[in-house]
Amino acid sequence: MSVPILALRGVNKSFGPIDVLHDITLEVRAGEVLCLLGDNGAGKSTLIRILSGVHQPSSGSIEMDGAAVSFPSPRAAADKGIATVHQFGGTFPLMSIGRCFFVGVEPTKGWGPFRVYDRRKANAIAVKAVRDFGITRIDDGDRLVGGLSGGERQSLAIARAVHFGARVLILDEPTAALGVKQATHVLRIVNEAKRRGLAVVFITHQVMHAMAVGDHFAVLIRGAVAADFRKGEKSREEITDLMAGGASMASLEAEIESHMASHGEAAE
Ligand SMILES: Nc1ncnc2c1ncn2[C@@H]1O[C@H](COP(=O)(O)OP(=O)(O)O)[C@@H](O)[C@H]1O
Ligand SMILES: [Mg+2]
Known part of the structure; x- marks a missing residue:
């Protein structure tokens, strides 16, 4: 097997007296989707915050390319x-698609004090990048991000990351608040990112979504x-049981409730 792009080796994380992560060893490879599964409170977000530089491990190490x-x-x-990419794409509803795509790295025209944001160029590049990614409903870079559906916003954020050279894409519950059609759209974009050779870390507690894109699975309890396996090694029922094994009945009920509420809201 190839050298992983990104690996955690024996990572622990505590916040003061609270131990949140214990001896985590995980590998993420180019052209693969690693699904991180686990109930609420399992430590998924803490883990990805370590991978994305928000938190530092209390002990253990991180490796890139070995x-x-x-x-x-x-x-x-x-x-x-x-x-x-955080839930809802972390985008700005009142920004245009072109602006949002280039936020922080705006193309300019003119020179010195006459330098201005090149709206046409930004729009053309952004629209082409998202369309190349299969998001064909976006054809006008002046449209406001707030007018896009949840799935389209996620997809825009993913296309943006890939365009600017990301090698590892971390998606924290990108499909959690989406209806079936929108979620399918996001899953298709995840597959496209993988096809382009990125390593993807996909966090979810929806087993079906994980099974649709995952090559490699880790269940956090x-x-x-608690389990680390590859595609085809476990059935849907086995994965569901594994995840439920870590949950108390009360938190399971709370999850089902919030799940139903968010699906109700996102119905389109
Ligand atoms: N900054 C923090 N300080 C103290 N405890 C934290 C902090 N961040 C997360 N935790 C705790 O760590 C556990 C895992 O949280 P989290 O990583 O958000 O789980 P998940 O994303 O799987 O729902 C929770 O019990 C949470 O309360
Ligand atoms: Mg979380």
Whole structure:
């Protein structure tokens, strides 16, 4: 097997007296989707915050391409090609698609004090990039991001990360609040990112979504990797049981309720 792009080796994380992650070892490879499964509170977000430079491990190490690295800040992780897309795409509803795509790296025209944002160029590049990604409903870079559906926003954020050279794409519950059609759209975009050779870390507690894109699965229970397996090695029922094994009945009920509420809201 190839050298993983990104690996955690024996990572622990505590916040003061609270131990959140225990001895996590995981590998993420180019052209593969690693699905991180686990109930609410299992430590999924903490884990990806370590991968994206928001938190530092209390002990253990992070490797990229086989060499030890540290991500003292989100910027440091981003500079090494790790892109994190948060739920709802982390975008700005009142920005145009072109502006949002280039936020922080706007193309300009003119010179010196006459330098201005090149709207036409930004729009043309952004629209082409998202359409190449299969998001064919976007054809006008002046449209406001707020007018896009949840799935389209996620897809825009993913296309943006890939366009600007991300090697590892971390998606924290990208399909959690979406209806079936929108979720399918996002899953298709995830497959496209994988086809382009990115390593994807896909966090979800929806087993069906994980099975639709995952090559490799890790189930987190109370901060530890309870199972680590590859596509085809476990059935849907086995994965569901594994995940439920870590949950108390009360938190399971709360999850079902919030799941139903979010699906109700996202119905389109
Ligand atoms: N900054 C923090 N300080 C103390 N406890 C935290 C902090 N961040 C997360 N936790 C705790 O760590 C556990 C895992 O949280 P989290 O990583 O958000 O889980 P998940 O994303 O799987 O739902 C929870 O019990 C949460 O309360
Ligand atoms: Mg979380």
